[in-house]
Amino acid sequence: MGGPLYEVHVEAPGLGWRMRVEAWRATRVTGDLLIDDPDGIVEEVRYVDDSECRDLLGSVAPWVRDPIHAWLDEPWTQRRVFRYAVRGNNRATSEVVRLDA
Numbered sequence: 067m068g069g070p071l072y073e074v075h076v077e078a079p080g081l082g083w084r085m086r087v088e089a090w091r092a093t094r095v096t097g098d099l100l101i102d103d104p105d106g107i108v109e110e111v112r113y114v115d116d117s118e119c120r121d122l123l124g125s126v127a128p129w130v131r132d133p134i135h136a137w138l139d140e141p142w143t144q145r146r147v148f149r150y151a152v153r154g155n156n157r158a159t160s161e162v163v164r165l166d167a
Contacts, residue, residue, distance in 0.1 A: 071137070072146045074129045080155035089133065128162050 070088040077084045099111045114122060116138055123131045129150045136146075147166065154160030 070145055071142075072133045072148060074133060074148045074150070076129050076150045076152060078152035078160070081152060081157060081160065085129075087129075128164060132164065 069090075071091040072089050074085070074087040074089070076086075095113065099113070101108055101111050119134060119138060123134060129148060133146070133148050149165040151163045151165055152160050153163060
C-alpha cells in the first residue's frame with residue numbers, strides 16, 4: 067500500500083491554529099523511536115499492540131483517537147480523511163466537532 071493511510075484536518079480559528087496530519091502505516095519496524103517535534107506537542111511515543119491501543123487513547127483528542135479506533139474496527143485500503151472543527155477560544159472549554167461523520 068502506498069501513500070498515507072489517513073489524513074486529519076483540524077481548524078481551530080478561536081485558538082489561532084490549524085493542523086494537517088498524514089498518518090502512514092508501518093508494516094515492519096526496526097530500530098529505536100526518535101522524536102523530532104519542533105512544536106512540542108508529542109507527549110509520548112512507544113510501540114504498542116492493538117489490544118493495548120484503545121485503552122491508551124481513551125483520553126486523547128478525538129482527531130487522534132477516532133481514526134485509530136476506526137482502523138482497529140475495520141482496516142481500509144484507500145486513504146481516508148477525517149475533518150474536525152474546534153469551536154471556542156479557550157482550550158479547556160472548546161467543543162470539538164467532527165465534520166465528516
